[in-house]
Amino acid sequence: MTNDALIAALTHLVSEGRNPETMDIDLLSSYDIVKRINQQDKQVPLAVEQALPEIAQAVDKITEAFKVGGRLIYIGAGTSGRLGVLDASECPPTFGVSDKMVIGLIAGGPEAILKAKEGAEDSLELGAEDLQSIQFSEKDVMVGIAASGRTPYVLGALRYANQLGATTVALSCNPQSIIAEEADIAITPVVGPEALTGSTRLKSGTAQKLILNMLTTASMIRLGKSYQNLMVDVKATNKKLVARAVRIVMQATECKKELATQLLEQTNYDVKLTILMVLTGMDLHTAKAHLAAKEGFLRRAVEEHHAAEKG
Secondary structure, three states: OOHHHHHHHHHOOHHHOOOHHHOOHHHOOHHHHHHHHHHHHOOHHHHHHHOHHHHHHHHHHHHHHHHOOOOEEEEEOHHHHHHHHHHHHHHHHHHOOOOOOEEEEEOOOOHHHHOOOHHHHHOHHHHHHHHHHOOOOOOOEEEEEOOOOOOHHHHHHHHHHHHHOOEEEEEOOOOOOHHHHHOOEEEOOOOOOOOOOOOOOOHHHHHHHHHHHHHHHHHHHHOOOEEOOEEOOOOOOOHHHHHHHHHHHHHHHOOOHHHHHHHHHHOOOOHHHHHHHHHHOOOHHHHHHHHHHOOOOHHHHHHHHHHHHHO
16 A cells, blocks of 8 residues: 555544544643543443444354364454453463463564564565464454554454454454454444544553453353352462462352362362362362363352252
C-alpha cells in the first residue's frame, strides 16, 4: 500500500480520529491530564459490553477446541501482539495448563515484546509463516488482534487459518474492519478516538486486554478450572502461590491451615484434589479416580458424592 493510500485508510478509522474532548490536553496540569484520560477510559467497559455476544460465541469455540486437543493462538503486532503474549503467558500458572495450550505470536518475534519492531506488521506472508512454524491446524482457534482492523500481518494469518478450516476470530476497535470481514467471529468494541490521537495502546489496548481476559478465563472455567470462584488448578511454583494454594483450600472447605498444608503435601500441591479430599473424606487414590471420572469438574465431583451419601 502506498503512503497516500495508507493515509487515506487511516483517515477513515474511528481509532485514528481526533478526540474533541482532549484538544486542549497539552495545556493541562498533570492532575487534569490524568483526569481527562480517566474520563475517556470509563467508556471502555461499556464498549466491551456491546460485544459480549460475540465474545461468548468465541468462548464456546475455544472451549470446544480445547476439548479435542486444539489450541488458542493469539496473533498481533505492536501493542496488540504484546497483549496476546501477556495473556497466553499467564495461563499456565493460573490454570495449570501447558504453555502450548495458549500461544501468543507477535510480528517480529520474541524480540518485539521488549523493543518495538513495528515494520514487521506490514507483511501478509509473515503472519502465515508464523502460524506454520507452530504447526497450526484446523483444530486450533486463531484470534487476530489489531486495533485498526487492517494490520497486514494479522490479515495474512487470518487468511491462512481460514484456508485450513480453523475457527477464526478478529478483535479490532473499528467497525466494518478488514479483519472482521475475514473472520468467522468479529469482536469489535468501538471505544472511539483516543485521548492522544492514534495512540491505540490507550482505550483500544485496554478494551483488548479486558476481552482477552474474558476469552481465556471463561474458557478455562468452562473446562472445570474453577470451583465456585476459586482458582483450583493454580500451580504452586513460588512461595506466594504456595500460600495462595493453602488459602484456597481453606476458603473452599473452611478447614484449618494445618490440615490444608498436610493434605496439599500429600497431593503434591494439587489444590483441586486436596479440596475434594477435605470435603468428602476420600483418600488420595479414591479422590483421584472420582475426580477423573467427573472430567476434573470439582463441583460436580463434590455434589455427586454428597448426593450419593444422602441417597
